[in-house]
Amino acid sequence: MSIYELKPRFQALLRPLVARLHSVGVTANQVTLTACVVSVALGLSLFAGAASPSFSRTLFGLIPVWMFVRMAFNAIDGMLAREFDQRTVLGAYLNELTDVIADAGSGPDLRGFDVSSTFADGAGAFTLTADRATDGG
DSSP states (O other): OOOHHHHHHHHHHHHHHHHHHHHHTOHHHHHHHHHHHHHHHHHHHHHHGGGHHHHHHHHHHHHHHHHHHHHHHHHHHHHHHTOOOTHHHHHHHHHHHHHHHHHHHHHHOTTTTEEEEEEEEEEEEEEEEEOOOOOOO
């Protein structure tokens, strides 16, 4: 089963929530902006929490959860726009721009890490390893 086969099922699960959001006046642009703000807030929290290993570990553990929720936000904003006639030129720009900002803002800050990557089996499998570099002080 491919991810493209899962999309209609995922959207079907979200449809009642999307209808409820529409009924209370939530717009596609509001969902888009909310997803971006939360992504950037998570990224800033990761950066600020780097001094506390236990706090950082907890925040890093939230990244997969947030990526799933963000995927839902992206589906919801698109469904609101398409199914409730909320398509706008501004919304199209916001969708693309905030995706880029959210991707940049929610990624871990790897300054101070020794990062190496390897590609295995020629199939494009990507492994990221990071060992905390020390600055001697």
